[in-house]
Amino acid sequence: MADQYAQSGEDKRPSEIPAIRWEEPPEGPVVVLLDQTRLPAEEVELVCTDASALVEAIRSLAVRGAPLLGIAGAYGVALAAVRGFDVDDAADALAGARPTAVNLSVGVRRARAAYRAAVAEGGDPAQGARAALAAARQLHREDAEASARMAGHGLALLDELLPGGGHRVLTHCNTGALVSGGEGTAFAVALAAHRAGRLRRLWVDETRPLLQGARLTAYEAARNGMGYTLLTDNAAGSLFAAGEVDAVLVGADRIAADGSVANKVGTYPLAVLARYHHVPFIVVAPLTTVDAQTPDGASIEVEQRPGYEVTEVSAPQAPVTGAGGGVPVAPLGTQAYNPAFDVTPPELVTAIVTEEGTISPVTAEALAEMCAGAGQGGQRS
Ligand code: MRU
Numbered sequence: 001m002a003d004q005y006a007q008s009g010e011d012k013r014p015s016e017i018p019a020i021r022w023e024e025p026p027e028g029p030v031v032v033l034l035d036q037t038r039l040p041a042e043e044v045e046l047v048c049t050d051a052s053a054l055v056e057a058i059r060s061l062a063v064r065g066a067p068l069l070g071i072a073g074a075y076g077v078a079l080a081a082v083r084g085f086d087v088d089d090a091a092d093a094l095a096g097a098r099p100t101a102v103n104l105s106v107g108v109r110r111a112r113a114a115y116r117a118a119v120a121e122g123g124d125p126a127q128g129a130r131a132a133l134a135a136a137r138q139l140h141r142e143d144a145e146a147s148a149r150m151a152g153h154g155l156a157l158l159d160e161l162l163p164g165g166g167h168r169v170l171t172h173c174n175t176g177a178l179v180s181g182g183e184g185t186a187f188a189v190a191l192a193a194h195r196a197g198r199l200r201r202l203w204v205d206e207t208r209p210l211l212q213g214a215r216l217t218a219y220e221a222a223r224n225g226m227g228y229t230l231l232t233d234n235a236a237g238s239l240f241a242a243g244e245v246d247a248v249l250v251g252a253d254r255i256a257a258d259g260s261v262a263n264k265v266g267t268y269p270l271a272v273l274a275r276y277h278h279v280p281f282i283v284v285a286p287l288t289t290v291d292a293q294t295p296d297g298a299s300i301e302v303e304q305r306p307g308y309e310v311t312e313v314s315a316p317q318a319p320v321t322g323a324g325g326g327v328p329v330a331p332l333g334t335q336a337y338n339p340a341f342d343v344t345p346p347e348l349v350t351a352i353v354t355e356e357g358t359i360s361p362v363t364a365e366a367l368a369e370m371c372a373g374a375g376q377g378g379q380r381s
Pocket of ligand 1: 065066212265
């Protein structure tokens with residue numbers, strides 16, 4: 001079950017936005033999410049008392065973004081265990097809630113493995129639950145640390161590629177504190193550049209159809225005092241042509257063994273534009289996003305979302321509502337093509353920045369070597 005309550009976020013610093021947290025009120029443990037479907041208009045928290053509420057929150061994108069999905073999945077397993085639900089059922093439902101971001105199944109797997117190990121060692125279910133929660137907390141901490149390290153490596157790379165400073169960076173979707181235990185992936189690099197006085201402009205793609213750029217990245221950029229400008233996704237071409245983009249920084253939902261990058265739909269066209277205009281195209285992602293068991297881009301399952309996300313826009317005061325509760329902007333019955341992600345081939349990626357360092361050029365061998373060094377990348381149980 002999920003409950004909602006509004007809270008003021010006025011006195012919070014952006015890096016302290018609690019995208020997710022575990023709480024233990026007298027009524028029992030809960031996972032509390034900042035409901036990202038309501039931003040930037042309202043900061044409303046969603047209180048999940050069981051894994052099925054969390055599954056619904058993942059599907060509706062109340063909680064979203066690859067690293068945060070992993071953390072949410074791990075806390076979801078812990079929640080099921082603590083509250084005495086069937087852990088395997090909860091884990092399967094959580095891992096299957098969205099298919100593309102591999103972090104989700106990584107997080108679920110880590111918490112489930114911790115639960116199983118504790119029980120296999122003779123522990124009772126309560127000990128198993130404590131082990132699952134400890135694993136979720138550990139993943140949460142590790143993600144924060146990875147985020148800080150990616151920011152450092154990413155800024156060093158920007159400075160190397162663009163020695164003149166004054167970086168004008170284009171980003172897509174939302175990759176900041178709202179998707180992470182820390183300050184995010186690609187956005188964390190832009191933020192580091194801002195703090196170092198070297199970010200001249202953050203170009204923010206609105207990211208149709210669910211507007212993660214307009215609603216969430218602009219929200220985070222504004223709260224951090226960054227100089228940012230919002231553009232429609234289809235204005236990116238003329239921006240490149242005008243010579244206004246020095247680098248593209250994006251996150252990833254899954255990186256296949258060959259270095260193909262699945263990320264929010266609209267990323268691939270940016271990579272093509274960047275190549276044509278000789279602009280570095282940089283992917284920033286923790287090694288938990290690398291899936292050695294997915295050999296190439298064609299093997300990545302791309303989530304297809306409901307057509308109404310394209311045929312309607314959400315407007316709470318709308319006189320007419322469509323199947324998704326929004327205002328129809330296309331004739332009723334219009335079919336829509338709505339993949340949530342696209343796949344960029346490795347040859348269009350200038351560099352992948354991870355917490356362990358930067359891979360450039362992007363090759364299967366370099367990726368495998370970095371994962372092996374860190375003991376990461378696509379372990380399955
Ligand atoms: O559908 P979403 O909003 O979950 O998609 C998120 C993205 O595509 C992000 O760019 C990706 O998860 C990387 S976030 C660090």
